[in-house]
């Protein structure tokens with residue numbers, strides 16, 4: 001099978017079971033969202049998939065291969081990327097320079113060309129394509145430190161894409177972004193390459209219902225239910241969860 005295939009995934013911290021017997025598939029073209037109350041285990045799940053945490057039980061396959069023992073870096077190399085995990089913005093460099101550095105990093109050329117990165121011929125065309133895709137033309141030569149917060153998140157998203165992932169995990173892409181800027185993030189998600197497999201972990205329900213085609217609801221480490229946005233919006237248990245006075249993050 002192409003993509004991610006998670007079976008029976010379980011994670012315990014001492015006596016606390018934080019992920020319990022989770023089955024999950026993510027194939028090319030998917031736009032899935034993982035939602036659930038604060039403490040439901042969303043971050044733990046994404047950390048298990050990206051290799052930050054090791055499962056207590058269960059399997060994680062990618063393109064049919066068991067990746068459960070691979071390091072985080074090895075999984076990134078195979079094409080599993082999570083935003084805001086591997087990308088670090090250099091605040092004193094421009095958008096263009098940040099993108100060029102990420103491409104050099106992917107190519108294993110590290111930071112040796114730091115000074116010239118913004119002008120480097122090898123990366124120029126690819127940087128230009130990313131700038132075009134994320135509509136960053138007007139900001140390309142602006143220092144990241146001078147961008148609005150939502151624009152910085154957009155640059156981080158573009159940098160993650162520069163790693164050419166096949167699976168993209170968006171970990172709260174709109175967190176901290178003022179509502180006047182969330183449309184930037186929504187537009188960017190909608191403009192992602194169609195064949196990319198995308199999982200969005202997000203508490204902003206407007207964003208989730210705009211961009212997800214499938215929604216998975218996690219409660220106390222278990223999948224409560226999953227379905228289309230329409231099915232989730234009308235699910236009585238989910239409505240109780242979100243309207244019944246429980247906090248959600």
Ligand SMILES: Nc1ncnc2c1ncn2[C@@H]1O[C@H](COP(=O)(O)OP(=O)(O)O)[C@@H](O)[C@H]1O
Nearest residue numbers: 013018036037038039040041042043044045249
């Ligand atoms: N390293 C850890 N050690 C012990 N408990 C943890 C650890 N990380 C998370 N937890 C617990 O696991 C549960 C799920 O946390 P988390 O995955 O961060 O949830 P969410 O992202 O849905 O808010 C919480 O009860 C949290 O306190």
Ligand SMILES: [Mg+2]
Nearest residue numbers: 039042043044
């Ligand atoms: Mg979390």
